[in-house]
Amino acid sequence: MKITDVKATEILDSRGEPTIEVAMYSDDMTSVFGVPAGASTGKKEAHELRDGTDRYNGKGVQKAIEKLESIRSKLVGQELYEQEKFDDLLISLDGTEDKSSLGANTIVGLSLSYTLLCANTKDQPLWRYIADTYSTSPNFPRLYANLVNGGKHAPGLDIQEFMIVPKNNNMPESIEKISEFRIKLKDELSKIFGSGAELVGDEGGFAPTGATAKQMLDLYKSINNSMDNYFEFALDSAASSFYKDDKYVYEKNELNAKQLMDLYNRYSNDYGMLSIEDPFAEDDIEAWQALSDTDHKFLVIGDDLTVTNYRLTAQYAQEKLIDGVIIKPNQIGTMTETMQTIKAAGENNIKTIVSHRSGETTSTFISDLAYAVGAFGIKIGAPVRGERVAKYDRLLEISKEIR
Numbered sequence: 597m598k599i600t601d602v603k604a605t606e607i608l609d610s611r612g613e614p615t616i617e618v619a620m621y622s623d624d625m626t627s628v629f630g631v632p633a634g635a636s637t638g639k640k641e642a643h644e645l646r647d648g649t650d651r652y653n654g655k656g657v658q659k660a661i662e663k664l665e666s667i668r669s670k671l672v673g674q675e676l677y678e679q680e681k682f683d684d685l686l687i688s689l690d691g692t693e694d695k696s697s698l699g700a701n702t703i704v705g706l707s708l709s710y711t712l713l714c715a716n717t718k719d720q721p722l723w724r725y726i727a728d729t730y731s732t733s734p735n736f737p738r739l740y741a742n743l744v745n746g747g748k749h750a751p752g753l754d755i756q757e758f759m760i761v762p763k764n765n766n767m768p769e770s771i772e773k774i775s776e777f778r779i780k781l782k783d784e785l786s787k788i789f790g791s792g793a794e795l796v797g798d799e800g801g802f803a804p805t806g807a808t809a810k811q812m813l814d815l816y817k818s819i820n821n822s823m824d825n826y827f828e829f830a831l832d833s834a835a836s837s838f839y840k841d842d843k844y845v846y847e848k849n850e851l852n853a854k855q856l857m858d859l860y861n862r863y864s865n866d867y868g869m870l871s872i873e874d875p876f877a878e879d880d881i882e883a884w885q886a887l888s889d890t891d892h893k894f895l896v897i898g899d900d901l902t903v904t905n906y907r908l909t910a911q912y913a914q915e916k917l918i919d920g921v922i923i924k925p926n927q928i929g930t931m932t933e934t935m936q937t938i939k940a941a942g943e944n945n946i947k948t949i950v951s952h953r954s955g956e957t958t959s960t961f962i963s964d965l966a967y968a969v970g971a972f973g974i975k976i977g978a979p980v981r982g983e984r985v986a987k988y989d990r991l992l993e994i995s996k997e998i999r
């Protein structure tokens with residue numbers, strides 16, 4: 597079975613910004629993948645190609661589409677079911693270290709629509725094809741539901757994501773409980789901050805302005821109490837976004853790394869924290885090291901630090917800086933490298949959390965990926981806004997498929 601055609605179009609993502617949608621064809625099957633985009637990106641992520649012209653504030657992706665057109669003849673005729681060979685071809689056609697020639701957005705669009713086409717032509721759900729191909733053990737991830745947004749995803753709070761994580765991985769039940777929690781939170785927030793607090797940020801979480809992290813966590817704790825403590829809590833600090841001149845500008849105070857670490861330990865003691873992602877800036881390695889050397893009760897997760905790169909993941913896992921790693925295919929660019937990072941995490945005994953981006957499409961690839969590899973967690977925002985709901989709904993669909 598061969599690729600018979602490839603087409604790319606410029607579509608809009610959930611922020612209303614342009615992105616690439618790749619359609620790939622075999623004789624009688626099609627696959628479509630819409631590429632997501634981050635706002636709080638790590639410096640070492642593979643390079644996203646944008647036009648930089650007047651259209652869409654420089655964010656158009658016509659250049660990336662032209663690049664794809666220019667290699668189309670080399671892609672048509674390639675055999676299916678040879679992901680590594682296909683990804684190697686993309687990497688060699690690009691020829692740069694950071695995928696800046698074709699663009700990581702072009703490459704990830706091609707690589708993942710190839711995976712999807714392989715699954716479709718075998719008439720298999722995507723998760724099944726991935727599990728068979730990479731000999732992984734499917735299992736439902738725990739849901740990291742981001743119900744309050746800050747950082748680069750909403751005005752207001754400095755911490756980017758306040759997440760609730762059901763203690764079990766029962767799909768219908770945990771999704772229902774998350775929704776119940778969300779409705780209670782909405783009522784509480786509008787009582788305290790007025791009805792404007794019901795507005796949501798990029799990932800569908802509420803975005804109260806004038807609120808503090810402590811206020812949010814107090815609310816989380818009291819709602820959780822009223823629900824038999826069904827949840828644990830997790831944060832994504834995305835701390836690079838409030839790191840300025842070697843200081844953390846946090847809730848209007850300038851903190852050094854030690855003070856920020858003390859604050860995390862206080863949050864952990866007072867509220868219980870399952871995990872904290874990017875607690876320090878990606879350049880502040882000393883702080884990560886100091887945290888690793890100190891007793892802490894939460895899992896430390898790398899995202900901007902590790903950028904789904906298998907070498908960085910293995911290195912920081914071995915140096916004991918991280919207990920888990922965020923998996924975002926578009927940070928590295930290909931399915932093969934994404935799977936290498938998941939493998940590196942497993943070999944080094946750290947957890948994987950598959951994740952969406954703040955700018956999403958309705959593609960549900962990551963839901964299948966997280967289930968296929970039996971990831972520890974999946975981050976797909978709040979269960980509102982179509983692009984996030986699509987991922988929750990896909991997990992529900994998988995739970996029916998396996999019955």
Ligand code: PGA
Pocket residue numbers: 633634635636637638832834899922951952953954955
């Ligand atoms: P991003 O945010 O997609 O804007 O990078 C998500 C995250 O930091 O986990």
Ligand code: ZN
Pocket residue numbers: 832834873874899900922
């Ligand atoms: Zn993150």
